[in-house]
Amino acid sequence: MQAKLFSPLQLRGVTLKNRIVLAPMLTYSARNGFISDWHLVHLGKFAVGGVGLVFMESTKVDPRGCTTPNDPGLWKDDFIEPLRRVTAFLRQHGAAAGIQLGHSGRKARNSLPWQGRAPLAEAPGVDHGEAWEIIGPSAIAHTAGASVPRAMTPADMRDQVRRWSEATKRAHAAGFDVLEIHAAHGYLLHQFLSPAANQRTDAFGGSLENRMRFPLEIVSAVRAAWPQDKPLFCRISATDEAGWTIADSLRFAQCLKAHGVDIVDCSAGGMTARSVADPGPSPSYGYQVPYAETIRRELDIGTMAVGLIIHAEQAETILQAGQADLVALGRELLYNPHWALDAAAKLDQQDAYATVPANYGYWLEKRANAGFARCLSTWQSGRQAPR
Numbered sequence: 001m002q003a004k005l006f007s008p009l010q011l012r013g014v015t016l017k018n019r020i021v022l023a024p025m026l027t028y029s030a031r032n033g034f035i036s037d038w039h040l041v042h043l044g045k046f047a048v049g050g051v052g053l054v055f056m057e058s059t060k061v062d063p064r065g066c067t068t069p070n071d072p073g074l075w076k077d078d079f080i081e082p083l084r085r086v087t088a089f090l091r092q093h094g095a096a097a098g099i100q101l102g103h104s105g106r107k108a109r110n111s112l113p114w115q116g117r118a119p120l121a122e123a124p125g126v127d128h129g130e131a132w133e134i135i136g137p138s139a140i141a142h143t144a145g146a147s148v149p150r151a152m153t154p155a156d157m158r159d160q161v162r163r164w165s166e167a168t169k170r171a172h173a174a175g176f177d178v179l180e181i182h183a184a185h186g187y188l189l190h191q192f193l194s195p196a197a198n199q200r201t202d203a204f205g206g207s208l209e210n211r212m213r214f215p216l217e218i219v220s221a222v223r224a225a226w227p228q229d230k231p232l233f234c235r236i237s238a239t240d241e242a243g244w245t246i247a248d249s250l251r252f253a254q255c256l257k258a259h260g261v262d263i264v265d266c267s268a269g270g271m272t273a274r275s276v277a278d279p280g281p282s283p284s285y286g287y288q289v290p291y292a293e294t295i296r297r298e299l300d301i302g303t304m305a306v307g308l309i310i311h312a313e314q315a316e317t318i319l320q321a322g323q324a325d326l327v328a329l330g331r332e333l334l335y336n337p338h339w340a341l342d343a344a345a346k347l348d349q350q351d352a353y354a355t356v357p358a359n360y361g362y363w364l365e366k367r368a369n370a371g372f373a374r375c376l377s378t379w380q381s382g383r384q385a386p387r
């Protein structure tokens with residue numbers, strides 16, 4: 001029987017061949033906003049491994065919005081051509097190409113994670129050494145010791161709306177099929193949503209409706225610039241450590257749906273120093289799946305689940321139970337880029353080995369059916385492999 005994990009999903013004019021998604025993950029490997037062969041090989045291998053939708057990492061609409069000096073960008077046309085190579089390769093191997101657009105706001109300008117992720121007090125700008133200003137909804141630092149942002153003016157907000165819209169047009173020109181707005185993890189749009197980061201007294205602060213205003217202006221601008229036949233995702237932190245609740249997310253997601261968002265990608269957290277990929281001492285499998293389930297059930301909108309989705313049967317159960325339409329995997333796919341093939345074999349899918357290109361699948365199927373196949377799972381010391 002065909003597993004739901006391997007059933008296609010039609011979203012507007014785009015058909016995803018299966019429900020397996022590479023979650024957007026920064027690799028901190030860009031230079032001056034430009035991607036390189038690293039990104040082609042890194043993302044390409046997930047398409048070769050059978051992933052249905054491969055997301056390019058958080059790509060910044062504004063050099064000031066880079067989390068680190070090595071974030072990729074889409075703030076100028078020069079970035080389009082190298083990205084085209086990536087999208088062409090992904091499509092050639094049957095994957096849809098996704099891009100996440102983001103702006104880190106007050107969480108911008110840090111050293112790389114493996115250099116301590118420390119706030120950089122003085123750093124040359126990402127693009128060409130320009131002044132690297134930190135902006136946010138209010139002059140409130142993310143954590144003690146972090147940079148204090150300059151509170152954005154109405155002109156700054158209009159400028160951001162224009163930047164997101166232009167970056168969206170560039171994403172289309174670069175050949176992406178799916179675009180995701182990053183409104184999660186304590187970054188700029190989440191900062192506007194959060195009363196802890198947004199203490200404005202104008203029409204963009206105060207009530208929930210006011211705090212949603214700027215993020216929704218961005219969503220409107222992106223939807224208007226993104227072709228109607230291409231699906232739009234929005235990643236949210238369904239709950240956070242600073243008072244944002246699932247009830248707030250339901251209201252926000254209802255507005256996202258009204259603004260033309262097709263899939264709500266349900267993550268959480270990001271308002272403290274703790275990494276969102278490290279949610280606590282003993283997180284359980286699929287710890288964020290209930291958010292995707294609640295939003296899908298209450299609002300009749302598509303959702304994507306993410307966070308410690310590890311096993312094929314676990315992913316299949318999430319989809320079968322109607323908790324989400326798509327499952328996104330981050331670190332598990334980094335660990336095993338051929339996870340989709342492994343899942344197809346474990347779920348006994350017909351033509352499982354066609355999940356990967358024939359120049360791998362042909363040999364791997366023979367290997368699985370060969371007389372020595374039991375050696376693949378059982379190591380018997382001192383014994384020869386049967387011939």
Ligand SMILES: Cc1cc2nc3c(=O)[nH]c(=O)nc-3n(C[C@H](O)[C@H](O)[C@H](O)COP(=O)(O)O)c2cc1C
Binds near residue numbers: 025026100277330
């Ligand atoms: C190295 C790394 C980079 C990440 N970068 C991003 C990112 O660019 N955008 C984003 O929304 N989430 C990012 N995340 C979060 C992942 O998309 C994902 O939500 C998280 O890792 C939980 O899923 P997992 O348990 O399958 O890894 C990142 C996570 C990791 C480990």
